[in-house]
Amino acid sequence: MSSINMVNQNQPYRTSYHFQPQQNWMNDPNGPMYYKGVYHLFYQHNPEAATFGDRMVWGHSVSYDLINWIHLNHAIEPSEPYDINSCWSGSATILEGEKPAILYTGIDENKHQVQNLALPKDLSDPFLREWVKHPQNPVMTPPSGVEVDNFRDPSTAWKGGDRKWRVVIGAQNGDEGKVILYQSDDFVNWTVDPNPFYASDNTRVCECPDFFPVSINSTNGLDTSIQNASVRHVLKISYLTRQHDYYFLGKYVSDQENFIPDTKFTGTSSDLRFDYGKFYASKSFFDYAKNRRILWGWVNESDTSQDDIHKGWAGLQSIPRQVWLDKSGKRLIQWPIEEVEKLRDKQITITGEKLTTGSTLEVSGITASQVDVDVLFEIPELESAEWLDPSGVDPELLCSQGDASISGTIGPFGLLALASKDLTEQTAVYFRIYKALNKYIGLMCSDQSRSSLRQDLDKTTYGTFFDIDPNVKTISLRILIDHSIIESFGEEGKVCITSRVYPSLAIDKEANLYVFNNGIKNVVISKLNAWSMKQALLGNEGHNSSA
Numbered sequence: 001m002s003s004i005n006m007v008n009q010n011q012p013y014r015t016s017y018h019f020q021p022q023q024n025w026m027n028d029p030n031g032p033m034y035y036k037g038v039y040h041l042f043y044q045h046n047p048e049a050a051t052f053g054d055r056m057v058w059g060h061s062v063s064y065d066l067i068n069w070i071h072l073n074h075a076i077e078p079s080e081p082y083d084i085n086s087c088w089s090g091s092a093t094i095l096e097g098e099k100p101a102i103l104y105t106g107i108d109e110n111k112h113q114v115q116n117l118a119l120p121k122d123l124s125d126p127f128l129r130e131w132v133k134h135p136q137n138p139v140m141t142p143p144s145g146v147e148v149d150n151f152r153d154p155s156t157a158w159k160g161g162d163r164k165w166r167v168v169i170g171a172q173n174g175d176e177g178k179v180i181l182y183q184s185d186d187f188v189n190w191t192v193d194p195n196p197f198y199a200s201d202n203t204r205v206c207e208c209p210d211f212f213p214v215s216i217n218s219t220n221g222l223d224t225s226i227q228n229a230s231v232r233h234v235l236k237i238s239y240l241t242r243q244h245d246y247y248f249l250g251k252y253v254s255d256q257e258n259f260i261p262d263t264k265f266t267g268t269s270s271d272l273r274f275d276y277g278k279f280y281a282s283k284s285f286f287d288y289a290k291n292r293r294i295l296w297g298w299v300n301e302s303d304t305s306q307d308d309i310h311k312g313w314a315g316l317q318s319i320p321r322q323v324w325l326d327k328s329g330k331r332l333i334q335w336p337i338e339e340v341e342k343l344r345d346k347q348i349t350i351t352g353e354k355l356t357t358g359s360t361l362e363v364s365g366i367t368a369s370q371v372d373v374d375v376l377f378e379i380p381e382l383e384s385a386e387w388l389d390p391s392g393v394d395p396e397l398l399c400s401q402g403d404a405s406i407s408g409t410i411g412p413f414g415l416l417a418l419a420s421k422d423l424t425e426q427t428a429v430y431f432r433i434y435k436a437l438n439k440y441i442g443l444m445c446s447d448q449s450r451s452s453l454r455q456d457l458d459k460t461t462y463g464t465f466f467d468i469d470p471n472v473k474t475i476s477l478r479i480l481i482d483h484s485i486i487e488s489f490g491e492e493g494k495v496c497i498t499s500r501v502y503p504s505l506a507i508d509k510e511a512n513l514y515v516f517n518n519g520i521k522n523v524v525i526s527k528l529n530a531w532s533m534k535q536a537l538l539g540n541e542g543h544n545s546s547a
């Protein structure tokens with residue numbers, strides 16, 4: 001077994017079970033799919049440097065379980081006039097006869113954005129190592145009313161009732177952001193629909209649109225082409241100007257090419273997001289091996305570009321998340337795929353522990369820099385929650401104004417992740433509970449302000465509201481900690497917050513984990529399980545090495 005990871009020497013911030021290339025820059029997940037027993041992840045990669053580059057390629061890795069990965073050669077690289085200045089994001093579609101196809105954005109010789117088609121050279125190779133660019137490329141060029149340098153990121157295609165293929169592409173015209181629809185009989189010749197599939201004023205370009213159906217009565221995923229009256233659809237847009245992934249639930253009528261979102265984009269905290277921290281340019285795929293829809297997202301850096309150059313790498317992918325429609329029909333639920341649990345090692349359990357005001361309890365005996373924690377808090381005195389009218393209140397601002405040390409009636413309570421022994425460094429992921437008109441609401445915060453003694457980092461505090469079921473009087477929190485990333489899932493995946501942190505003291509064995517309650521009222525740890533996490537395997541073909 002040879003170690004081939006060139007940049008993993010003395011690197012406390014490199015992850016153990018989150019996907020990253022061996023070195024250099026990575027951004028968007030591209031073309032995830034399942035083919036002949038193998039999961040494929042392609043990704044935006046600059047093989048030359050730890051910064052975004054002007055010759056972006058499609059990195060390619062394969063896995064049997066979405067956790068342990070084998071790195072392959074680049075799948076798609078600039079080579080032709082239609083992609084000579086970069087191969088940008090795109091998606092995979094499985095065509096009839098189980099034939100995968102990739103549509104990707106090429107930056108052409110004039111720096112215009114065009115869409116290109118690539119097909120596998122050898123369908124009998126489950127790793128799909130080689131890809132052939134189609135002779136008719138580019139298969140789409142910027143249509144009228146779309147800026148030539150803002151026409152990108154084709155989605156996975158789906159079939160309508162008329163058996164024609166459809167695909168959506170992100171675009172911009174002036175201040176207007178657009179998602180435009182193309183149709184094709186053969187996947188090569190595409191016709192633009194004159195009406196935008198979706199448009200939003202004052203947003204500028206809609207990057208990486210993703211469009212998929214969700215079941216109204218099951219957590220199972222659905223094939224992107226499903227034709228069924230009892231499904232809802234999700235349109236996700238990555239708004240460049242905000243650097244967040246927003247989604248809209250709605251109704252799709254394929255014969256009218258019409259998507260009717262339940263809500264409009266407001267630019268306020270009431271818009272639905274996959275994640276209220278760092279999570280961008282996400283992409284989902286239907287895993288027909290396990291009948292589920294899986295979502296990947298790019299989690300970018302909070303350290304400086306100079307730091308990235310020094311480390312020799314930048315950018316992570318989230319743990320793949322299974323995604324389905326909440327019973328309320330009003331939002332999506334996301335949960336780390338079950339396979340991540342294979343990495344669980346030593347386990348610590350705490351049950352029935354009362355947390356009085358000001359208490360801090362260490363969760364010892366696990367590797368706190370590399371851990372999966374699942375905790376259920378009981379709130380015995382829910383009725384005593386403070387009053388809050390959430391309308392017009394920005395939850396992120398609320399989280400940053402009152403940090404984890406400031407008492408409320410119920411909360412703040414939660415976890416202190418990647419904390420130093422003296423608590424001068426800590427990332428607090430916590431809740432506050434409020435009473436609103438006819439309901440209780442939770443505020444979930446991830447406070448990075450004390451995550452590091454270093455000053456030159458992005459330490460933005462994140463936050464979001466969610467509804468609480470008053471009959472249950474419990475709140476759950478699952479967090480995946482992996483050296484420089486913390487992925488937090490509140491209330492069984494109703495709300496997610498991902499952060500990147502670069503502690504200077506709380507690294508490796510010096511990292512600690514605590515449960516705390518700074519609220520006036522007691523809360524109870526109904527059950528806490530924490531597992532040290534093993535390293536995932538990540539290596540080049542023919543080699544094995546740890547992530």
Ligand SMILES: OC[C@H]1O[C@@](CO)(OC[C@@]2(O[C@H]3O[C@H](CO)[C@@H](O)[C@H](O)[C@H]3O)O[C@H](CO)[C@@H](O)[C@@H]2O)[C@@H](O)[C@@H]1O
Nearest residue numbers: 027028044052056088089090105152153207208240281
């Ligand atoms: O890799 C290109 C694909 O990535 C997307 C979405 O993430 O566009 C990314 C984008 O931003 C990159 O460049 C910025 C510098 O120009 C840099 O600050 C950022 O960190 C990079 O991710 O690339 C273009 C061009 O630079 C910019 O407009 C985008 O925001 C996707 O749309 C592309 O297909």
